[in-house]
Amino acid sequence: xxxxxxxxxxxxxxxxxxxxxxxxxxxxxxxxxxxxxxxxxxxxxxxxxxxxxxxxxxxxxxxxxxxxxxxxxxxxxxxxxxxxxxxxxxxxxxxxxxxxxxxxxxxxxxxxxxxxxxxxxxxxxxxxxxxxxxxxxxxxxxxxxxxxxxxxxxxxxxxxxxxxxxxxxxxxxxxxxxxxxxxxxxxxxxxxxxxxxxxxx
Numbered sequence: 001x002x003x004x005x006x007x008x009x010x011x012x013x014x015x016x017x018x019x020x021x022x023x024x025x026x027x028x029x030x031x032x033x034x035x036x037x038x039x040x041x042x043x044x045x046x047x048x049x050x051x052x053x054x055x056x057x058x059x060x061x062x063x064x065x066x067x068x069x070x071x072x073x074x075x076x077x078x079x080x081x082x083x084x085x086x087x088x089x090x091x092x093x094x095x096x097x098x099x100x101x102x103x104x105x106x107x108x109x110x111x112x113x114x115x116x117x118x119x120x121x122x123x124x125x126x127x128x129x130x131x132x133x134x135x136x137x138x139x140x141x142x143x144x145x146x147x148x149x150x151x152x153x154x155x156x157x158x159x160x161x162x163x164x165x166x167x168x169x170x171x172x173x174x175x176x177x178x179x180x181x182x183x184x185x186x187x188x189x190x191x192x193x194x195x196x197x198x199x200x201x
Contacts, residue, residue: 031057031160033065033150035167036129044137044171047077050145051091051129052113057152057160059123060094062116063130064101064151070143071109074169077134088113091129095121104133116153123155137171144168 032055042048052065069076079089086104088111090096097117104111113131117123135145147164154160 031055031060031152031162032165033147033152033162034165035145035147038165038167039170040167041170041172042135042137044140047134047136048169050133050135050167050169052131052133052147052150053091053127053129054093054152054162055127057127057162058125059154060125060152060160061121061123061155062114062153062157063094064112064114064149064153065131066110066112066148066150067133068144068146068148069109069111069135069169070141071106073137073139073141073143073171074135075106075138076104076111077136079132079134089132089134090115091131093126093128093130094124097121110148135169137169140171140173142168142170 034053034055036051036053040048040050052067054060054063076086076088078086080087086106087102088104090099094115095117097115100114100116102113102115111133144166145168146166150162150164152160152162
């Protein structure tokens with residue numbers, strides 16, 4: 001190899017090393033995104049709260065979650081009637097921040113929820129609900145609740161590795177099944193200012 005080719009080779013090696021550093025995951029451990037509970041049986045016309053949970057996550061700051069369901073069997077109940085469209089409720093694991101997208105399509109059977117915390121909120125580690133979906137049975141049958149995609153991000157936007165676990169919602173013909181109650185607390189993703197008190201006459 002002649003000397004005049006050496007600088008070009010070193011530049012190529014440096015570029016490849018830099019590319020490899022970018023592609024190396026920031027965290028080797030994978031978090032889990034799952035539905036809780038994974039399987040529910042609910043009477044027709046009744047509602048059930050299904051939480052999208054993260055488990056063993058490290059320094060989570062933002063999420064972007066997409067799910068699908070059978071719109072012939074189940075529908076999403078609006079969590080914020082004061083806002084146009086059909087929304088889900090923010091879980092309690094992340095602090096309320098900036099909601100990028102919060103919409104459910106009961107015709108297509110899809111929903112997407114994307115939000116990020118804002119300063120001065122700190123990144124969250126551990127396990128807990130990031131999203132709560134209220135579902136209502138329309139017809140007898142079984143609907144898979146499928147996690148299509150879940151992107152978890154650090155404060156700087158770097159994505160975390162995650163594995164997905166979906167669930168199932170069943171609506172039997174019998175109407176004697178009790179409504180399902182969830183143990184997952186949630187808060188409205190779009191809080192509203194209460195109206196001022198009415199002055200006395």
